[in-house]
Amino acid sequence: MTITFKKGQSYLLGTLLAAVVASPFAFATEASSQEYPSSSETLDWTIAFGPGGGNDIMARTIIDILGKYDLYPGEIKAENRAGGSGAVGWGYLFNQSGSGYGISTTSGSFVTTPLQADTPWQPEDFTPVALLATDDLVLVVNGSSEIQNIDQFIANAKENPITIGGTGTVNVDFIVPTLFAQKAGFEFDYVSFNSMSEQTTALLSQALDAMVGNPGEILGLIESGDLRPLVFSGQNVPAALEGVPTMGEVGHDIGVSMPRGLILAPDAPAEARDWWIETMKKVVETPEWAFYIESNTLTPTVIYGEDFRTFLGNTKNGFREVLKQVGAIK
C-alpha cells in the first residue's frame, strides 16, 4: 500500500503525527515539572568510592546542606558503590538512564577511568548538572632547596635534568607538570607514586627534586617551611597559598584540572536537570559549602549544564592527547 499526500495534507498529517508522538512526552513533561522532585520518590545517590575519600566527603557535604536548608523534599539514599576506580558506581548510574532520581558526584577518575578501562560509559554520556569546584595542584620543592621561585626552577630545569613526583600516571598529577614543562620549555623525568604520602616522604628525603600534589594534604608542611610552593595550576590561588603565582600568571597556562561536579543519569528529564541546577546555585552560596571548599583547598569553579558537558569532553580529550603522546594509552 502506498500513500501519497498532497502538500497540505502531509502538513496536516505531520502535525497530527507529531502531536500523537509528542503528547505522552508533553504529558510526562508537564507532570514531572509539577512534581519534580516528587517527595514519594527516593533519590538514589551513588558515591562511586568508599567512605572517607574525597568523593564521599563531597557527596555527603552536599547531602548535609540539602537536608539542613530543606532543599530536597524527598528521601535521599546515599550509597557507596566503590570498585574499579569508579567504574562500578558510575556504571550503576549509567544503567538508570532516563531517570531523574539517579545522581552522583564526580572526581578525577570520572575522566581517567574510561581512558584506562573498557567502561560502557563515557563522561559526556551523563546529564551534566554543574561543575562545582576543581582540584588543582601545587608544585613544591624541598624547603632546604636553593630554588626559591618558579623562575629559578625553570632556569635550573633547563640546565640540569630534574625529577618531579606525582601520584599515578593516568592522572592529572602527570598531565599538569607535563603540559607545564612543554609550555615553559624544560624536560623532566616523572616519578609515579602510589600515594601522596609516599611521594611526600620521597621529596622530604631529598630523593626527588620536586613534586605536584593537592595543597590540602601538604599545607602543614608548607606552613612549617619543610616544603616550598612554587606555582599553582588553578585559576585562583587558595587563601592558604597566598603569594604563590598561578601557572597562568607566569605565562604558561595549561587549562587542565580535575572536575568535582554533580551529574544525573544519562538522558534525565530536562526538568530534573533544571531543578538541580537551580538548587545547586543555592547550595554553593551556603557557608557550609564555603567551609568545605576552604578546608579541602579546592578552587571554586562553577559552571552549569551543557557547559559542564563541554568541559568534561575537553578535559578528557586533553588527557587522552597527552597520555597518547607518552604512550600510556593507545
Add this chain to the structure above:
Amino acid sequence: MDIFSDLVMGLSVAITPINMLYLLIGALVGMVVGVIPGFGPSAGLAILLPVTFGMDPIGAIMMLAAIYYGAMYGGTITSILLNTPGESATVASTFDGFPLAKNGRAGPALVMQAAASFVGGTVGVILITILAPLFSQVSRSFGPPEYFLLAVMGMLTLIMMIGTNWKLGVISALIGFALGTVGVDLETGQGRYTFGSAELIGGIYFIPIAIGLFGLGELFFAFYCGLHKTGTGSIVQYDKEERFWPTAQDWISTKFTMVRGSILGFVVGVIPGAGATIASLMAYSMERSLSPTPEKFGKGEMAGLVAPETANNAASSGAMIPLLTLGIPGSASTAVLLAAFLLWGLRPGPLFMQQNPELAWGLIASMYLGNMALLAINIFAIPLFVQLIKVPYRVLGPIVVVICAMGTFSVHASFVETYLMFAAGIVGFFMRLYGFSPAALVLALVLGPLAEEALRQTLTISRGSFMIFVERTPSLWIIAVTIALVVLLPLLGRMGSRAKKVEQAGG
C-alpha cells in the same frame, strides 16, 4: 620533665566521662571490625567518620584511633581459631597461632596474643611519648631507594617461610610474584593482565587472596579430612579449663620476643607505607632466625605468635608518628584519620603538636588507656570466643564460608575480588594438600609490587645508577642492618643453641 607534664595534660583532657565512653566505643568497634575477616580498621573508621562530624574533635579522634589499634587485637582471634586472618596485619599470626590452637592451646594462644598486643601497643605509645621528634626524622628519611631495600629485607623473610620443601616454596612465591604484576603499571600507566576490566586496574589486592588461601583453604582441607562427620569434633581442640591460662614457660620464653617485636614493629610502623602488615611479617621471620629451635616455627611455637602480635600493635602506634609530626598518613587507616583532621579544620603537619597540644597529647594519653581497656575486654571476651570452637564443624564450616565472602566483599564491594577469594580457597586447598606454601605466596604478592615500583622509581631518580643505594645514608643503614640480620643473627642463634646443648649435655 616537659614530656611528663605534656602527658599529664593529655590525661586530664582524655579522662572525662564522655571521652572515656567514646574511647570504649572505639575499642569495642575496633575489636569487632578486627574479628570480621577482610573488614579492616580503615573500613570501620570510614564508616564511623560521619558520626564524628558533630562531635568534639578530642573525643572523636580518641574514638577513631581506638578503632585502629583495637582492630589489631581483634584481628588475631580468627587467625588463631579459624586460620582466617581478620585483617591484613594478622596474616603472620596464623602461621603459629592456628597450629597452637590445633594442638589444644587455643586458650593460652588467645591470652598470649592479648598480652602481646598490649605490650606492643603500650611500648609503642611510650616510644611516641618520649621519642616522637626523633622518629619523625626516620619517617622523613625514607625515599624509594629505602623502600626497595626494605622490600628486599622482607623478601629474605620469604626464604624463611619457604622452609624445608624449597621447590614447592619457590613455586608458591613465584605464583605470588606473578599475581603481583596484575594491574595498571604505575610508571607507564599501561594495563598489565587487566583484560580491560576496571576492577583489575588497581591490581590483585592481597586480602581476598589471603582470606581464600588460609581461611577457605583450611576449611576445605578440614572437610576433605572428614572433620564435619565427627559429632563434636572440631579442627581445634579445647580440652580443659586448666589449660586456659598460658604456662610460666610461655611467658618466660617470649619475654625478649615481646621486646624485640615491639621495637621492630614500632620502627617499621613509623615508615609511611610500610605499616603493620610488613612489620608483623618481618618480626615473625626475625624471631624465627633468632630462635634456637627454628624448626618448631609453623608448628605451634608461642614466640611465632607473640612476635607478629607485638609488632603489629607497636606498628599501629608507630604509624601515629608521621601523622602527628608530619601530617603524612602511613597507612589506609591513618589516611582516614588525616581526612578527619582536615574535616575538623585542623592542619596536620610539623607544627600540629605545637598548635594543638591538647588534641595531640590527649590522643597519646588516650592510647595508654585504650590499650588497657582492650586488654581487659580481650581477657573477658576470650572465654566467649573459645565457645565458638565448641560449635560442631559441620555448623561452623558454612558460617566461615559466609563470613569470608561477606568480609571480602565489604572491602571494595567487588564481585571480582569475591570470586578471587573463592578461587584462592580452592588453590589454597590443593596447596595445603601437596605441601605448597600459601604464606610465601601471600608475602610475595605483598612485596613483589612494592619492590618493583620502588626499584623503578629509584632508577628513574638516579638515571639508572645503582650507586644511589650506597650514596644515601639511610639506605646504607638498611643494608647494614640486613647484613647483620642475615649473617650475624643466625650465627649467634646457632652459637646459643650449641651453648645450650653443651650445657644440657654437661648438666
